[in-house]
Amino acid sequence: MKQTRLISSEEVREQSEYMQKVRSFWGGRELYVYIETFGCQQNEADSERLCGMAVEMGYTPTTDPAEADLILINTCAVREHAELKALSITGQFKHLKEKKPSLQIGICGCMVSQEHRKEDVRRKYPYVNFLFGTSMLWRFPQILWEAMHAKRRTFHLDTGDPGNIAEGLPVRRAPGHKAWVSIMYGCNNFCTYCVVPYVRGRERSRQPACILEEVRTLAAEGYREITLLGQNVNSYGKDLAAEGERYDFADLLSDICKIPGDFQIRFMTSHPKDASEKLIDVMAREPKIAKAFHLPLQSGSDNILRAMNRVYNREHYLHLIDYMREKMPDIAITTDIIVGFPGETEEDFEDTLDMLRRVGYDNIYSFLYSPRKGTPAAEMTPVPQAIKSARFQRLLDTQYEIAARKVAGLVGTLQTVLVEGRSKTDVTRLTGRTEQNRLVHFEGDDALIGREAVIRITRAEPHALFGELE
Numbered sequence: 001m002k003q004t005r006l007i008s009s010e011e012v013r014e015q016s017e018y019m020q021k022v023r024s025f026w027g028g029r030e031l032y033v034y035i036e037t038f039g040c041q042q043n044e045a046d047s048e049r050l051c052g053m054a055v056e057m058g059y060t061p062t063t064d065p066a067e068a069d070l071i072l073i074n075t076c077a078v079r080e081h082a083e084l085k086a087l088s089i090t091g092q093f094k095h096l097k098e099k100k101p102s103l104q105i106g107i108c109g110c111m112v113s114q115e116h117r118k119e120d121v122r123r124k125y126p127y128v129n130f131l132f133g134t135s136m137l138w139r140f141p142q143i144l145w146e147a148m149h150a151k152r153r154t155f156h157l158d159t160g161d162p163g164n165i166a167e168g169l170p171v172r173r174a175p176g177h178k179a180w181v182s183i184m185y186g187c188n189n190f191c192t193y194c195v196v197p198y199v200r201g202r203e204r205s206r207q208p209a210c211i212l213e214e215v216r217t218l219a220a221e222g223y224r225e226i227t228l229l230g231q232n233v234n235s236y237g238k239d240l241a242a243e244g245e246r247y248d249f250a251d252l253l254s255d256i257c258k259i260p261g262d263f264q265i266r267f268m269t270s271h272p273k274d275a276s277e278k279l280i281d282v283m284a285r286e287p288k289i290a291k292a293f294h295l296p297l298q299s300g301s302d303n304i305l306r307a308m309n310r311v312y313n314r315e316h317y318l319h320l321i322d323y324m325r326e327k328m329p330d331i332a333i334t335t336d337i338i339v340g341f342p343g344e345t346e347e348d349f350e351d352t353l354d355m356l357r358r359v360g361y362d363n364i365y366s367f368l369y370s371p372r373k374g375t376p377a378a379e380m381t382p383v384p385q386a387i388k389s390a391r392f393q394r395l396l397d398t399q400y401e402i403a404a405r406k407v408a409g410l411v412g413t414l415q416t417v418l419v420e421g422r423s424k425t426d427v428t429r430l431t432g433r434t435e436q437n438r439l440v441h442f443e444g445d446d447a448l449i450g451r452e453a454v455i456r457i458t459r460a461e462p463h464a465l466f467g468e469l470e
């Protein structure tokens with residue numbers, strides 16, 4: 001059964017007409033849009049499309065919500081903390097609405113793709129003008145127009161549509177030399193702790209020709225780093241195969257590498273069950289693909305992996321790591337770990353620490369398990385908070401030692417970095433990233449931003465390297 005609905009060019013054109021209507025509505029007034037984005041890179045990419053559409057409607061992006069005429073809050077549902085933060089920010093915007101009644105406030109993204117959160121917003125935030133779920137993003141101009149024109153609140157949840165793909169929407173990318181490219185949407189995996197398949201629908205891949213064209217354009221515009229995005233990026237193409245084509249993520253990467261230009265490719269997020277040897281071979285062969293692999297482990301215990309419905313085990317995961325290191329000895333490997341999943345015993349947790357030591361990750365992103373309403377894990381017996389917190393600290397301590405050992409060997413070496421800009425914590429320094437995605441701080445001139453620089457490393461800390469221009 002074909003699940004993906006490709007939004008037709010007529011439907012996209014219709015949205016352009018709504019963009020013109022909004023623009024005319026304000027009669028050339030100077031207008032500003034402020035977008036607050038929570039969550040993952042997919043949400044960042046979605047916000048860039050929302051911003052692109054807002055610009056077409058006559059709004060200028062601003063970083064100051066107080067001067068905005070339109071505020072969009074693009075939410076995340078992966079952890080409760082992110083939801084509460086989004087609701088708290090929404091609460092803080094109430095006084096802006098009181099000062100400027102013409103201000104339009106909209107909430108979108110994963111959090112409000114859940115019925116109970118839609119109800120929360122409806123009841124507790126009466127000044128929010130409109131709300132729409134992730135599959136409605138392409139209809140943002142129409143939704144905004146209806147909210148403004150009809151002067152009533154509009155709430156558009158997903159309609160049970162298994163998912164759609166809209167091509168040709170305008171994009172306003174964040175300044176800089178890095179670009180996100182979404183290559184697929186949704187997820188079929190139903191990990192028992194995760195709401196993503198419920199709020200973003202089933203997996204659907206963009207057509208290869210559309211992705212290649214977008215990357216070609218970005219390369220021609222001078223973008224130096226292009227990150228391919230998907231909730232489950234390496235299962236790209238499976239749904240295309242169902243339509244009779246045989247084209248997978250490794251094929252896509254190979255074709256992207258044929259595009260002329262001086263750019264580097266990264267991708268996220270991968271699932272170990274879909275990380276094939278073919279994909280690793282393409283990475284090893286193609287100099288344009290950064291030698292960095294983020295491969296979420298989540299737990300080192302086969303029992304917990306089964307309870308999480310992750311569909312791989314330690315042995316499979318370690319085989320992938322061995323194969324990667326055999327083909328790319330200098331590859332950096334990072335991961336995600338959930339601590340305190342329901343039923344996690346001391347032995348299960350020790351298995352996770354054991355995996356940390358065996359793999360020797362360059363970095364880990366660790367999270368305390370947080371129950372998500374409507375997921376199977378939310379019904380399972382929780383681990384007491386005190387035990388979760390103590391394990392979390394042990395995990396961090398273990399990883400700190402591993403990372404410190406790994407980076408110590410880098411002192412004295414020369415590292416080529418792509419210079420990103422001024423350091424967020426010390427503006428006297430520039431910050432760049434190595435191909436392995438290691439952060440490097442050094443002193444230098446703004447003229448280096450967006451270019452490559454060779455740095456001699458003088459100091460190494462687990463989360464950052466420090467050095468001097470060579």
Ligand code: SF4
Binds near residue numbers: 188190191195271
């Ligand atoms: S792979 Fe699992 S954790 Fe990742 S988005 Fe899909 S269901 Fe969520």
